[in-house]
Amino acid sequence: MNNSSQVRVRFAPSPTGHLHVGNARTALFNWLFARQAGGVMVLRIEDTDVERSEARFEGQLLDDLKWMGLDWDEGPDVGGPYGPYRQSDRLAMYHEQAERLLREGNAYLCFCSQEELERDRAEKLANQLPPVYSGNCRALDPAEAQQRRASGEAAAIRLRIPEHPIRFHDIVHGAVEFSNEVVSDPIILRSTGIPVYNYVVVVDDALMKITHVIRGDDHLSNTPKQVALYEALGWPVPQFAHLSTILGSDRERLSKRHGATSIANFREMGVLPEALMNYLALLGWAPSGGTREIFTPEELKKEFSLQRVTPSPAVFDMEKLYWLNRHYIKQSPPERIEKLAEPYFVRAGLLPAKPDERIRKWFEKIVALLVPSVDRLEQLPERAALIFQYDAAAAANSPENADVWAAPKTNEVLEEFAQLAGSDAAPLTPERFKTIMNEVKTMTGAKGKELFHPVRVALTGSHSGPEFDKLIPILEEGSLLELPRHVMSVRQRLDRLLTKSKADPSSD
């Protein structure tokens, strides 16, 4: 089953918080590559940093990943043949391999104190030399060193970096070469017995039979150490693919300073997972030809190619993500969007926590009305203000509407409209509205803007908004529903406005 040609990739986050977009993209590229190759995706939790790791973050991480639409074949939650999948459960393996390196002479015990090392480093830096380890303990007699350690002297374990340049091939960057002169003999096991990241990764990746290491390019400079480690351990070196960094608009590394950066943030904003996936895929990758932008997850699995990943860093562009999101929102079945949008309205106090069937039916119309004008679901309640909130004073006095009130036919149009619409007992229908408007038109001679604008301002308080055909039924039906905040009917709005202008003579 597990023949040597089987692709195995891994995503290895630290549980230090919510999944960040940079890591999400790394996870995505791993996933796409694995799924396309019919390979295996491994999820490994890098929790050796006890200070920053928290168990509850692991659950968040998995949720974020699942929400994006990613899945994995082996991991802490699903198990697998190469477990355990949490580094904190693998400590024995790290010790075992470190002792083996020691025995075989590829690593050595180092007794240098931190102060010594720091002094040495500062000196080298001052002399403009690469700050590599002095090698003081490199030539120590192994037997003697073992004895010192046995007698209780604090000792770290260092890897012996070979005396030749270290070369490796990177799928994204091509041939990479580092001179051994600048690669320090790295500590792999601290004197406290806690292994170091660069060592742990290699042991895990090798033992988990990872064939392709796809990760952020902040690890590129660490790769020679890791290659040396693979070689010292006698294990095959995997293929590497180092992905460029995602930057903020100021070309600095994307951080919280730049606004939303965690997957959870985007989810809360009402970004659809497929929009985020599509956008992230386009950061650093483009299809052959480079003219297509829209890719569903299934299409990405088919089209994606690591060979086409760009090595240069990419600036995260919210606007383009929003554009994609708008596309996917419009593409989605309305029921899905209604379901996703409902909580935003409940939270804003516009809908009851458990809307009944009538309210739901009515809410469908609101969503259909507003969705085209929105690029995130979270914007919906504020767009719905013209339905849920009616402020007669603002309608009459807002400077935005001054032009409309100043127009010569406004008062005449409104009076006619109020009279006709007010004389009906039944709720106003779009058909009746059309008839009324035609009558107002003949009686006042107003048409176009001078006809519609006064009515729009009178009913919504704003001179811009959606079509009356769709808006009026929403207002009329809404006024009959039991809602946390009463929705005013057309007539109620007119009443408000007219009483208002009577009470305030300055408004004409």
Next chain:
RNA sequence: GGCGCUAUCGUCUAGGGGUUAGGACGGAAGAUUCUCAAUCUUCAAACCCGGGUUCGAUUCCCGGUAGCGCUACCA
């Protein structure tokens, strides 16, 4: 300081020794609509700089510059 990576419109990118350097987001203008949004059409907008190789470089090589990363008993 040392080492590494990167460099095409404002942004994401395609392309590649000879092209009107293509697409998308955003921007501008127009169409449509009572208005806004949406939609459609059109337009503006780029090969970091300097050397070399070459008949010819934006493309290949070298150098510079800038940005980012690594340089830890951080991950």
